[in-house]
Amino acid sequence: MVRVTALYPSPLPFLKGHGTENDFVIVPDPANEIELPAWAVARICDRRAGVGGDGLLHVVKSAAHPEARAMAGEAEWFMDYRNADGSIAEMCGNGVRVFARYLQRAGHAAAGELAVATRGGVKRVHLAKDGDVTISMGRARLPEEGVTVAVGGHRWPARNVNMGNPHAVAFVDDLDHAGDLRSAPAYTPPSVYPDGVNVEFVADRGERHVAMRVHERGSGETRSCGTGACAVAVAAARRDGLDPAATGAPVTYTVDLPGGRLLITELPDGEIEMTGPAVIIAEGSLDPALLTPPQ
16 A cells, blocks of 8 residues: 655645534545544644644554454444644544544444544444434542642542543542643652553532543643543542442433533443533645644
């Protein structure tokens, strides 16, 4: 297969979508012919000089991507996800919802069940007729290592939760105490997250109802984070003494984010389902000049 360089010879088609205002640039590339180096992704996701987005969804057939070929028998499509700075990420829950919505819009999927391959494994998706999208996000892992996060003069113990990507969940009295979250919150010990971490700050709003803000590694504060909302729901449930594996009953938390609301359900078998909206808002083409390599 001939690989196309980032010096794309013609305008590059793209779409723009969001899930609870966690927004993404979508680049369809079924045959995996487009190379997207980190600098190009960062330029595309730049909110002033590019299209703007919290990340980029590179849409590739699983059989065409070396990281996804082993999953091709379960999922036809692979979400090659990149953070806004161009770094590669394992998973993005809101991204999967928007990815599935794009596949539906493009005629690659219909309402009903769908499987999407990610670096965090195959995710099961349900495209509802009412517009919401439910994703089976897998099971949370709860590593024993504790961590402390800090912003300004505030410090909090945080729960270590892994949803295929790492999270540190801190319960706070006031979400404003998290500061502007443009810079990554400090955490100790650094050895717990050698590759960085997504940090969630959580405040209670009612019974099984919380609000959160998040700093996503590689992107800064975002309006929403799907894996983060799942990590928050699991951490809140354990804090509240709830474990579906022990009780045999599912537990659902409402999670409010700056960009909207998600419903997170943990089932007795440990599987976590996330339900929320996903919309495509625009499509167009990128000027090849945007993909000219830096000097």
